[in-house]
Amino acid sequence: MPIEPNGPTEWSPTRSRRSQPRRVTVVPGGPVLIEGPVELQLDDGTTVVSDRFQVAVCACRRSRNYPFCDASHRRKRR
Structure with a gap:
């Protein structure tokens, strides 16, 4: 069953177990803040x-x- 963009979603192991989306904050000139816990996949795999x-x-x-x-x-x- 495909996940509908604006409709109900079904839980799957690849989706977050949290009911609310994670908050991501981009700090101008600084880091990207992400509510954790997180798993980051780097460009080298x-x-x-x-x-x-x-x-x-x-x-x-x-x-x-x-x-x-x-x-x-x-x-x-400098």
Whole structure:
């Protein structure tokens, strides 16, 4: 049974078990904040898991802890 875009949905293992959608906040010049827990699949195929209640995902790729943000975006550019 296909999932209808604006209609009722059926639970499946690939969908979130939460009844509410996850909140994703894009911080201008900063990270992408995602309500956790999350499972991130990287471009090289590896999967990274975090069980924190909120996860900051690096958007600038400067983080030494990529894909998670370590506030490296705050460093001044010269």
